[in-house]
Amino acid sequence: MKRINAIIIISITLVMFGCDGSAGSPGITDNEILIGNVQDLSGPMKELGQIIPAGSNLYFDHVNNNGGVHGRKIRMLVEDAQYNPQKTVAAVKKLIEKEQVFCLYNVIGTSPTEAIRPLLAESEIPLIAPATQSGTMSDMSRPAAEYIFHTDTGYDIQSGILIEYAKGMDENAVIGVIYQDDDYGENVLKGVEESEAEMGITVQKESFQRGATDFAGQVMNMMKGGCTHVIIAGIVKEPIIIMKTAEAMGYAPQFMGISPTMDHRVSLAAGAAGEGFISANFAQLWNSDYDVPKLYRELCERADVPEAMMGMYHYYGFSTAIVLVEGLKRAGKNPTRKKLIRGMETFNNWDGAGTQPLTYNRNDHAGAESVILVQILDGVQTTITDWLK
């Protein structure tokens, strides 16, 4: 009788584990893990949309050539959503329902990622490293937060750090911020307003619309306001034009930028106007001598990656791919979406991705909350601080 009971218990246990291992794992076969990525391949951010997945594939190819993750090769499907939230929802629906991907990775943009929260909750599918640095991504009070693992330091935190650094450079600093009037700028402003309240200062604020190419009005207002330190919350062309406009006006404040302005093309295109520009960065410099940047450059050389493609955004795809692969490893030999979430939540000060050390647990999916500051000195981006919180 005891033997029969034991057989029944073992059978039930096996059935339970069996269900967990096979039925709940779309996108997993014996030799493949299918992941879904939504990028902007033909919209306003198409330049990044081409580069970021190329960086990710560079690392996935490296992993696949070395046997994959627990014997399974990683295959990434990239959907184009043109940075449009409505199209992103359709793309994610397709990836989840039609393509049956195992998990989502690197969905680009704040509002597109916000738009897919209901889908994440409905399908209980994890999203690793959304390609936006908005602090809302790691806000655990928002819907489906338990499925999102943010690898980047929030824009709000970054703006706070930059203001504090400016005040550290000069306690009489008059600070201004020129921000993109969208979800990105919204999150930057949140950090600025927090700093204003905390430090008892007033920051001059000037906005511009996404895609703007003329910043004469904003720069003029900063000059009129006597700003000695100007924070730019743009992407690549905005800091270049702003600094060149200021140079033409004979206005020379200390320009600083949120991490999307860290692209090395800023130093190349801004020339003398960009000298001294300080930007925040949540990862090690791609051309620095740390292990991951070294591996990155080695793989780029081996894969003959064009020099124009190499840089911050390509490296971003590369380093977030390392985070995903580590999570997949920690999900075990028979991964499920739940096991991936549990695996990600075991990251404890893990520094293997060429970013700042990442920590996740059940109540905190922010991953990172610090940045290093990088300054253009003699035309070269140079790290000038350690990780700042």
Place this chain on the structure above:
Amino acid sequence: MKGRYEDENLKWIPALIALVIVIPFMLKGMTFSYKYYLYILNTVGIYIILTVGLDILSGYTGLISLGHAGFMAIGAYSSAILVDQVGLPFGLSLIISPIIAGLFGFIIGFPALRISGMYLGLTTMGFGFIIRRLIIALREWTQGSGGLVVSSPELFGFTIKGDWANYFLVWTFAVLTIVASRRMMKSKIGRAFMAIRDSEQAAQASGINIAQYKMMSFFISGVFAGLAGVLMAHTNHFISTDHFDNMLSIYFIIMVLVGGIGTIYGAVLGTIFIVLLENLIVPIIEKGLHEMFQVKAGDIESLIFGLIMFLFIIFQPTGLYGMWLKIRIYWKLFPFNPKQRFT
């Protein structure tokens, strides 16, 4: 006074209703990814409500609008605020929010009394921009450009959740919109709209109050766009200013043009054609290009849309519905077709 397409008869409505009921069950039986296709069909249904309204304005009354995404945004944000912040029931918001959008249409109707053609197009496009800025400025209610989380619709004590339930909600309103619009266009109002479109002077001479009917057309069109916005907000559960960019307004115009401007069924056909093309056909073309020629398609979607519009305007200005009518007449008269009529 007759419509451009006299043959828009009602016998298609029962067939449409039957099709609307059968399709989800067919999809569920045929494919495991039916939820994805239902989502696409929900988008089609929401857009149909808007494009039918746009057709009333542009096709029937001859007033162009390049800012209909703005009316949609007003409906969406109004409902999200009324339901989730003010606490009104969804059923009531379903009536109030489209009316708010309609009132904005009424306001935009004022300049339409003095301007027309390209200038009206630019004014309505400006309206689209203004609405986006207004949403950002009213961040206390709208959360600015950060976007707004929206609750699921609740009707008669039931919470409507998931693609399956959304499908029946959306398509109920889509069918009602088609029937009501068709009926309206066959009435005195529709005839007045068409008279204004064909000749304002002649219409005025016939005793039609041009100002009243033009503003009524904007109001009705705004109401439909607002209704589409309400359904979009509550079935997608998240809205932001990025959802309502001006390109969307252009797509709506393309849908109406491709379907056949000045016909309700044409707007329906055009919307189905464009949304299915975008979501089902373009990805196949992109994949084919990539696999056969190792070409990364990039912006192929815009290229295809541009080409389609170009070809339709040159070779088939009456749109898909006009094409269908031609084919039907051809078969009715076969083999006695006067050749020049079909070339």
